[in-house]
Amino acid sequence: MGRNFQLRSLFVLVALTGLAVIGCRNSMPHSATWPATGDTIPTHPKPPEGGYYTDWDPFAGTIEVDPVEAVNPVKTQHVLIATVRDKDGKPLPNRRVEWIIAEGSVGTIIEIDESGFRASRGYKLTNTFAVSHTNNFKHVITRGTEDPDDDLVLDEGQTWCVISSPVEGDTHIIAYCPAIYDWTKHKVFAVKHWYDVGWEWPPAATNMVGTPHELVTRVFKHSDGSPLVGYKVVYKLASGPDGTFVPGGSTSVSVQSDSAGLAKVTLNQDAPVEGVNDIQIDIIRPDDVQCCKPGGHIATGHTTKTWLAPQIDITKNAPPRAEVGEEFDYSIVVSNPAQMAASDVTVRDTLPNGISYVASRPAATVAGQDLSWSIGDLAGGGSVPIAVKVTGQRSGTYHNCADVTASNGLSDNDCADTVIVEPKLALSMNCQVEMMLCDPLPYRVVVTNTGDGTARNVMVKVDLPDGLATNDGRGSLSFSAGNLSAGQSKEAAFNLKASRQGGYALRAMASADGGLSADAGCDTRIVMPKLAVTKTGPQMRYLGRPASYQITVSNEGDAPAKDTVLVDTMPAGMEFVSASDGGHPGQGGIMWNLGTLSPGASKSVSVDMKAMRIGTISNTATARAFCTEASASYTMNVEGVPAILLEVVDVHDPIEVGANETYEITVVNQGSSEGTNIKIVATLPQEQEYVSADGPTNAAAEGKTITFAPLPRLDPKASAVYRLTVKGTAANDVRFRVMMTSDQAQEPVEETESTHIY
Secondary structure, three states, X not given: OHHHHHHHHHHHHHHHHHHHHOOOOOOOOOHHHOOOOOOOOOOOOOOOOOOOOOOOOOOEEEEEEEOOEEEEEOOOEEEEEEEEEEOOOOEOOOOEEEEEEOOOOOOEEEEEOXXXXXXXXXXXXXXXXXXXXXXXXXXXXXOOOOOHHHOEEEOOOEEEEEEEOOOOEEEEEEXXXXXXXXXXXXEEEEEEEEEOOEEEOOOOEEEEOOOOEEEEEEEEOOOOOOEOOOOEEEEEXXXXXXXXXXXXXXXXXXXXXXXXXXXEEEEEEOOOOOEEEEEEEEEEEOOEOOOOEOOEEEEEEEEEEEEEOOOOEEEEEOOOEEEEOOEEEEXXXXXXXXXXXXXXXXXXXXXXXXXXXXXXXXXXXXXXXXXXXXXXXXXXXXXXXXXXXXXXOOOEEEEEEEEEEEOOOEEEEEEEEEEXXXXXXXXXXXXXXXXXXXXXXXXXXXXXXXXXXXXXXXXXXXXXXXXXXXXXXXXXXXXXXXXXXXXXXXXXXXXXXXOOOEEEEEEEEEEEHHHEEEEEEXXXXXXXXXXXXXXXXXXXXXXXXXXXXXXXXEEOOOOOEEEEEEEEEOOOOEEEEEEOOOOEEEOOEEEEEEEEEOOOOEEEEEEEEEEOOOEEEEEEEEEEEOOEEEEEEEEEEEEOOOOEEEEEEEOOOOEOOOOEEEEEEEEEEOOOOOEEEEEEEEEOOOOEEEEEEEOOOOEEEEOOEEEEOOEEXXXXXXXXXXXXXXXXXXXXXXXXXXXEEOOOOOOOEEEEEEEEEO
16 A cells, blocks of 8 residues: 555656646656756656656657668768657757667667756667757757768757668668657658768869760779779759750760779750759669679769850940040950850950041050950950050041950940040130220230130230330230130230331230140221421510410321310410410410311411510410320510600709809610610800719710710619709800710700800
C-alpha cells in the first residue's frame, strides 16, 4: 500500500508539473521529468505513468529530416538536420529528437547536437542511437575548415546528427520526436547510400555567345582516387538558351567515363544569345555482374554555363556653341559594358563640311573629312576615350555623328550638335556736318556686334587729322568695349577742338579677337565768322567843336557773326553828343547791338562827340560776336583858338603940361590855346616924352618908341599887364599908340588911347 501511494503521489506531481508548463510552447515539455543539471543522464523519452497515453506536448506537430535520401562517398561525413514544427508549421525549440540507425545498415553515428545545459542534453548512447534537442535560436557550427560553405547553419527548432561509413552500403536512419502525439507523424525515415565513388562536376563557366564549350565530369574511387571507367554520366539542359550536346545533337546526352574517368561532352548554342544554362548532371554506376553489384544512381549535380556577348557603345559629346575660327574639342568614348572582350573595334567620324580637323588623341587616320581609329580588342568593362580638336570655318548648325563597329556584327553610333556662331563688328560714327571753330566738336562712335557669337576684346581707335585734337592735346584716342555678346552695342562720346577752319575727315577703326574689324568715318566742316571794323572821322577839331565818326562792321568769314555788339570807346576829353542806329552810352563807350551779320554783310553807324581838351585823342571801336572780334582805332588832333585881347588905359587923363601920365597896357588870352612870343611896342606922340616902363618883360626906349621884350607864353584865360609912364610936354589932345604881335596873330593888333594935356 505504501508503494502504491508513492507511485500515485509521483503521478500527481508529474501531472501538476505538466500542467505548469502547458501553454508555454518554447519551454521543454515536462521539464521536471528530465534532470536540470549535472552529468549527462539517459532518460525516458516520454513522461512515466501516462506519457504514452496522453498528448502531453500539445504544441508539437511534425518532424522533418533533410536530406531524406542522399549518396555520399565512403569515408565521408554526412549531416542530417531535423526540424520539429508546431501544428501551424512554426519551428519549435527544446524538443527531443532520437536518432536510430536500423539493424542491417552500414555506418555509424559520429557526432550529435549536444547543445543545452540540462543533464538530459544531447548525447550518443551507442553508435546507432543518439538523442538531441532542437535549438532555441539560430546559430552556425563551423566544421573547422577554411571553407565557409561547409558550415552548419541551424535555425530555431532545428537539431543535427552526423553519420559516416567506411564501406559501401546503405544507412537507414530513423528520426523520432516523442513529443508528437500522432504516431503517423512522430518519426521520419531517411536513407544514405555509401559508394566508393568520388566525382568532380564541371565548374561553372562563362563563354562568349556562339562558341562551343566542353564540359568534363571526373569519376574516381573516393578511397584512392583511381579513375572509374564505364560510369554513365547524363548531361541535360535544365534551363536557359537553346542548345544541344555533342555527341548526340540533343538537349540530353549520356556518355561513359573513359580510362581516365572523364566523361566529356560539348555544348553548342542554337543561336548566339546571352543567358545562363543550368545543366543537370547525373552519375550512374553500371551493373557489376561478376561481383553482384547492381547499378545505381550515384549523384546528381548542377553546373552553369553563362553565355555573354561583348557589347559596344559609343558616346559623343561636343560643345553646344563655338565660334568661327575658334578651336574647340569634342570627345568620343567607346566602351564595352559587357564582360566579354570585343575585337576588331573601329571608330569612324565624318566631319561635316565647314568643320576642319586640327588634331586628336590618339591620332586619327585622316582622309578628307573622314576620321578613323583602329582600337583593336576592347576588354569587357573597358573604354577608350578619344579627344578631337577641330575648327569651325563658317557659321551654322552642324550635326556630327560617330560610329563604332566590332566583330560579331556589333555597332553603335552617337551624334552631337554644335552651333558655330560668328561675331561681326559694325561701327558707326556721328558728328555735325558743320561746326563753329570755337564750338566743342561732339563725336559719337557706336560699335555693335551684328553677328551671332561673342566678339571678344573689342577695341575702337580714332586717329585725328591735323588741326583736330582732344581737349588735352592728343592726336588720337581709343577705348575698350570689352566683350560684346550677339546684338550688343557700346558707344563712346568725346569732344574735339579745331585749330583752324576747313574740312576734316575722321576715321574710326574697331577690332576684336579673331581678326574682326570694322571702320566708319565722319566729315565735319569747321567755319567761323570774321569781323572787320573800319572807322573814319576828322583829322582835327578845335577845342569844343563837335566831331562826327563813321564806323563800319563787316563779316568777312564763312559763318554768321551772331549777336554782334559794337563798342566805341569814349576817351577822356571827349563828350558824347549823339549816335545813329540806337547807339547809346554804355560801359566804356558807345554801344550798338548789331544782331547777326551774315557772311559778306556789313553795318555802318555814326557817332558825334565833342572835343573837350586840346591834344591828340585816339579812340577804338571794337566789334564782338561769337568766335570773333575786331577793332579799329582813329586819332584826331584837338587844337585850341588863340584869342588875345589888347587893352590900353590912361590912368590920370587929363594932365597938365609937365605932369606924368601912366598908361596900363593889359594883354588877355581869351582863346583856348596859349599865345606865344607876344611883343608889345608903344609909340609916344610929340607932346609926350618917356619916363619909365614896367611889365612882365624888359622895355627898351628908342626915341618916341618903347619896345618890350617878347612874352614867351601866355596861357588861355591868363593876362599880362605892362605900365608905361610918360610926361606931357605940350598942351594938346594926343593919341598914345600900342601895337601887339604874336605867333598866333596873322597881323599886328593896334590899340590907341587919347589923353588931354592942358
